Amino acid sequence: MPLSVCIITKDEEQNIARCLECLAPYGFELIVADTGSSDRTKEIALRYTDKVYEFPWCDDFAAAKNFAVSKASGDAVMVVDADEFLEPVEEEALRKLHRMTEERPEAVGRIYRRNIFRRDGEYRENDEWINRIFSKKRFFYEGRIHEQITAREGGDYETYRTGLSFVHTGYDLSWEQRKEKAARNIRLLEQELDCLGYEADEQPAGDGGQAPYLLYQLGKSYYMAKDYEQACLWFSRGLSYDLEPKLEYVIDMVETYGYALINSGQAQTALLFESIYDEFGSSADFQFLMGLIYMNNERFADAVAEFLKAAGHTECRGRGVNTYLAYYNIGVIYECLDKWEEAEEFYRKCRDYAPAQARLNKNGSRRSPVT
16 A cells, blocks of 8 residues: 555645645655635645545644544555655655555654745755654644644654655745744644643643643744744743753754844853753754854854854754854954954855855955054
């Protein structure tokens, strides 16, 4: 039985054709559950599959995805969003995927996702691995929003990485779209916390179950809306629990908290991140963040040292933090210190990064004074 790809949609006429077109060559069963589109989403989806269903929206992403999964002919399913586009898959990777779904039904497969978007006119990209492939007999979705794959018998489960890579454009939104999406997310997350009986003034106990993850997502939603002070509040509450520092969402919560502190004018408070360096400081992303924290506190030597550490990594989650962004910030520091030769050296390391080229063009043949 082929792998079933399950997609929930609403007003996705701009994305659904590309999404299904990318999936069509690989023999997947394609299932689309529409939650109330008023555009041509369903009409377009029917060009690729006759398994297009309607699901009345009930403010519950897990319910919609579980409905779509229930329509799969076989046991192995992969859940995809309409704004995710599968990159070309080699035959060997496809064989391996089918083999893993058959041999490890008790585990969950992960896809690699490249999030591509623009912020303030600048192209950005970050990468992540996401749980998406599972046995519908053994797993289901849980959570009104930012839903998670959950084992029917409870407890933890193992995961494995697949050879599937997707491009995701869902974060490439206008400012108005981002505010609207953040407001919707905040409303649903607050409902989820209410269902858990969460009380902000209670002393956290243990790992907090689902609460820290929801608090993390609430912080991310406020961050999306550029309400950085509220983001800091919810991140700090999420991190007050006894959490496993190796969990991906915990790492992202820590790092986004750091950016929220900087963006809300609390760079001095962010120096507290020195105390967690031993736990989180092995990645280019955290080292780059520490560079920004030091830079905003005018500890320039420390900032340069952290940016150079970040640039020493071959891998990172945020595009450019181990290359041109690190070099650019070092260049800015040296320029501020009136060390133009050093600044020029690092600006040139940025290659075609537009802000670095602008600094070079503006300063021309300027040189540091001889001392």
